[in-house]
Amino acid sequence: MIPPLAPFPDTPWPRRLTGAGHAKCLMLQGTASDVGKSMLVAGLCRAYTRRGLRVRPFKAQNMSNNAALALDVEPLPGDPAGVPLQGEIGRAQALQARACKVAPSIHMNPVLLKPQTEVGSQVVLRGRVLGACPAREYHKMRRTLMTPILESLYHLSDEADLVLVEGAGSGAEAYLRASDITNMRLAEAADLPVILVSDIDRGGTTAALIGSHALLDDADRARVRGYLINKFRGDWSIFQPACDTITERTGWPLLGWLRWFPDATRLPAEDTLALERPTESGGSGLVISVPRLPRVANFDDLDPLSAEPSVRLRWIQPGMPIPADTDVIILPGSQSTRADLEALRQEGWDIDILAHVRRGGRVVGLSGGFHMLGTVVRDPHGVEGPAGETRGLGLLDIETLITPDRTLTECDSPDRTTGVRVTGFETRSGQVTGPGLERPWFVFDDRTEGAVSATGRVQGSGLHRLFCSDVFRTHWLADTGAAVSSLDYEARIEEALDRLADHMEADLDLDALLALAR
Template sequence: MSDPVPSIAIDLPPPREHGPRRARALMIQGTASDVGKSLLVAGLCRAYTRRGLTVRPFKAQNMSNNAAIAVDGDPDLPPAADGNRPRGEIGRAQALQARACRVAPSIHMNPVLLKPQTLIGSQVVLRGRVLANCRAREYHKMKPRLMPAILDSFHRVAAEADLVLVEGAGSGAEVYLRASDITNMRLARDADLPVILLGDIDRGGALAAVVGTHALLEDDERARVVGYIINKFRGDLSLFEPACTLMTERTGWPWLGVLRWFEGAERLPAEDSLALERPARGASEGLRIAVPQLSRVANFDDLDPLAAEPGVSLRWVRPGVPIPKDTDVVVLPGSKATRADLEVLRREGWDIDILAHVRQGGRVVGLCAGFQMLGRVVRDPLGIEGAPGETPGLGLLDIETEIGGDKRLVEIDVLDRLSGCRVSGYEMHMGRTTGQGLARPWLHLDDGRGAPRPEGAVSADGRVTGAYIHGLFGDDGFRAHWLERVGAQASALDFEARTEAALEALADHCETSLDLDALIALAR
């Protein structure tokens, strides 16, 4: 017997009347996941924005535990206790693409976000707000009901732009999923989008991937493809040109260019945890930071600013490998499944490594779910992240956490009274933390409208700290303050300028490798 479609209410405002679309649109689909779609869209967003166009990104569905706060949210939710209007969340990649367009991220740029969790499948976020937790089979049956919201969001984005660059998801040729497709060829059909196919030569098989995609598509789908681009090329292009000739002969699709390998990709936030499988970044010596690679790690770009510091060596510790004994600081990052990843810590023996590290005078930092793990216990009585129950924490902070209630989505840009530094970032969590440990907060956040708000906790000896705020280390002043506190040399790194320079370099890379006039001529 097949699983029933979950009876989840999908409440949407009435669709707006959409006249003739103002914006041209162009869709980038891939031959597989991780072929570089997100980076290409970001580069094109910045390149066309520099030409004076009003550009917007769009991705119908993203699957990632790296999320960002949008400038807008559910208009039906009441203001929070602090008077702020609730915000929504979207995929980190679309937030970066919005930045490339020099605009604030909107929930309509990524109307459906899937956040994988342990045991129960994924959390489904619809237009910035948590809709449900679904297993994969349930979600695939639900997806067609999301299409009206997706198309409405697309038209809202297109109404304020000259050009919309639409990113597909995974491969557009997964024909066995055609009936439930909302991100690739069905979206291209319903929104009348021309499609450029992107292949990845670095992983090999680019020829087979392009020709195989053509073979699997229906005639009307093939007709939507206006050409193909090969990404991540290294070496002598003349040796590869015969393959491009063959691809065009077999498919009838024109070859639109080759993007060479972009060395600056590591200076931009990665979309998903596949990036953690690549070689470690950062200095080979200096402050030694170890980060256990949790099974549901989330928002791991929190650590990019530390990895970029010339005096920091940041290493992700993979399963099966102990935390190095020469570590100075262990950082527990965010996670989409706190209790499940506490079990991962114990299964890998990392809990023993961390406790020994603290006994020997080492430091530990917990961010969001990592902060929760540092406490005595994490409870989930409603089964939001998995089976209802509770899991002992590491006991390094006198706090306890209960998962439940509405998700807290708050953007932060305030003064920290304890460090004297400006702190910006965001909170994105469902847990509520209590306990005597909160009497020693890590931060005192002062927005100028009242008494400073304590945030996080610090152990009595000052060596274990944690807080809910993502993005803490992105502030140059606060990062320098923290590095000095832990005995490291702070640098003059301007992390925001570094990211902007990487986006500009990516746009230059697209301008050099591709004929952007020809590409925009294909948009409609």
Template sequence: MTQSLADVVFTPAPADLPKRARTLMIQGTASDVGKSMVVAALCRAYTRRGLIVRPYKAQNMSNNAAVAADCDPGPDGAVTHGEIGRAQALQARACKVPPSIHMNPVLLKPQTDIGSQVVLRGRVLGNCPARIYHKMRHALMPAVLDSLRRLQAEADLVIVEGAGSGAEVYLRSSDITNMRLAESADLPVAILSDIDRGGTMAAIVGSHALLSEADRARVVGYIINKFRGDFSLFEPGCRTITEHTGWPFLGVIRWFDRADRLPAEDSLALERPAEFGGRGLNVAVPRLSRIANFDDLDPLAAEPGVSLKFVQPGNPIPADTDVIILPGSKATRTDINVLRKEGWDVDILAHVRHGGRVVGLCAGFQMLGKVVRDPLGLEGPAGETAGLGLLDVETEITPDKQLIDLDVTDRISGQRVTGYEMHMGRTIGPGLDKPWLMLGNGANARPEGAVSSDGRVTGAYVHGLFGSDAFRAHWLTTVGAQASALDFEARTEAALEALADHVEANLDLDALLKLAR
């Protein structure tokens, strides 16, 4: 760690801050049971009813992150941008408010199999092995509770999302995001289980068996998620669950067909569908081991004239690929080695030789250069790794993280660009003399990224680039594809509205609201 978690200093809320909001916690029986989606649905549904709603997740583990505008002042007193999990940014959007670092005070961004970068209230603390973090995270509880308190002071309702399973009782003593948080903040808990994966009865009854009497008493009921078919066939199962647990059945949420129109929380989603979009331009994306912010590609996947495929380990990049996109990564040098281990580097170089195009986003941009250096060991063991050499640039990983929210004009394409920058690293070299983008107006415009001499290899640090409709359409035209009239923001907003309609139709939201306290 760059500093001890025990020595973390944060700006506490005023002592007289009033508690205004009712609060309800959604815990799961496992990871990926749909907690983030259900919280987003409830946020939008209750917001539509006129309530001021805020989402909250004490600790999130994900390499999909978003920029939040508010951050505790740094050592120099300056207030800067921070980062939170992308799921909480989507939930903030569901509440029709900007994302806040208090919605996700602790973000863990996995860099190795046993360690993560730790982000507290928007700011990077440093890297920490899992075993050390497990022992030290109790020191984060004051900041976690303070952030929750701030949200409770500004809202009518706070929907709290747990992490993984709330019944991991061996973690109870150091827990900051499930039952220990519920106890510390006196939160009522609804248990969510995913019936689509099977084992729902065992998962809920098993959770009851593992929890202490005090924790069981906090549970106000359970919800069945992702149900398909005739629910009357499972009603006897619900009666059995209630008989064994004493917990009331709060309702069933049927399968939501438009879930794929909303950004996924983490890379677990990439282990299921492999191909998205329509037919036309073939886009291949290597599935990196530390892939980050892969929702950058959602707008392309939504284009009817684009077929986007994530290439899984063990498979070559298809020969009919038109464009290869190297996405973000939380460990650039590690994933360069993954490219070589999988033979994807050979595929990429052959693709370029045969006239194909390559795009690098953030860490993908760094990989396209000649070398990536990490002298301080910020993303793994200190050292340097040769890049693909397709752009004449070099990168050094540095401690300072660049966090910028963007809504500017690209002077090269003439199109509006929205998105953000979020990276550790400084890139230099002659290749920057031919930038991909020129962001801003007049004398304030700054170059961003690089383009190869033949124009077929491009890279930049901007995330969310393809979410800008006009820029995406311009880019598709330049690579010989047909752009549609897709309004991606409207598509996402329509999906959120449909999701809220879905929970309104499936749950008794008045009854659920009464359970919040």
């Protein structure tokens, strides 16, 4: 249960976003989840930044286990002096910040929910973990978060020309209106103009937009300046009559339609909705299999491997065995390590993994996946779920103790065993101990990191984003016997963001959209 948020009382909203010195703001809400809001905001961020505007992204509350580091956490009493403070925000907002060519900030995503169970999440406020909270309790207390949310929005507006505000899910969920902090209640509090986004690729766009109009009250309807159609494929003239119907029924004008953007797969996905469908990269050569665990976290750690032409990376969906032709099994991070260990066993993947190792195959564990490779994971305080302990896979001689203490650290150091520079970040809750640590994966000047089995075929590390480094990824691929490419992963993302901005410029009237901001 999260303690009361004493530093952030539910006071009246401090001010409106009007007057000199404040950025113009424009809010994009969806008719449903996964309609492409995050991608649209990223593209608009890059397009308007290229026009010379100081742009900032903002999403009041994000639910995702894909997190990124922000380095502007505000100090509180008791924090150690002189130690850089780091916090977490959603990966989507970090990508949008990159599109703006600025560093990620805790104010871009002041509330991050990281699902741990079917009915509860870890709550992160302005980069700091508050604790785990059942959904029902969070529903009651989240209205107390409106003040810090608005303060973060105002903070961004003071340093920008334009703030692009992203909603969450559907803005027309009337039953959530009273406790809403991400959609229409936020739009009311900050006096934001709203554009609705609908995904035509999934179907039901006419019903989604007209239904949203029917569910919104008069004041919320008046905030909507129009709608955008996203992910269109085909002959627009066939769908034009539907837009005429939508506008006739709602009074909202069509502000544009965006064609399908095939390079969207080159950008990090926001959440596990991207993994619900069978997912396999198009490369050939080294076969990497990744079990799709229920609470997988930071799965974008593997995006650079998916981009390699010599790698075929596939996510193994529940109900499927890990194929015998697999060369490497990767266990990614987890927001609930013990629960995911149990799920792994229920799928029979533990048997597949052990058989894979006996055949001489390789296994890599990252963060929570690293802990699963040990002999036991203990959570006596119930940090990630019910208190208790769970037997690990026993492939590394380590034990993990999960505690309420949480630290975030960056890594950018040469590994003395290989001479390769290793970059990444670690979110640590507890301790890893055991004889297996005497064979570390990495040896830095000030510490060691991770563990490797006696055979060298099982490797584990607490670091995220290891494979984003071209130098390290090339070294690791060569060590596995895979072909090495000239892929520049960071340049690939930059190129995709520029292409997305070009896509926006070609399909949308960006001057007209900017004129709607206020």
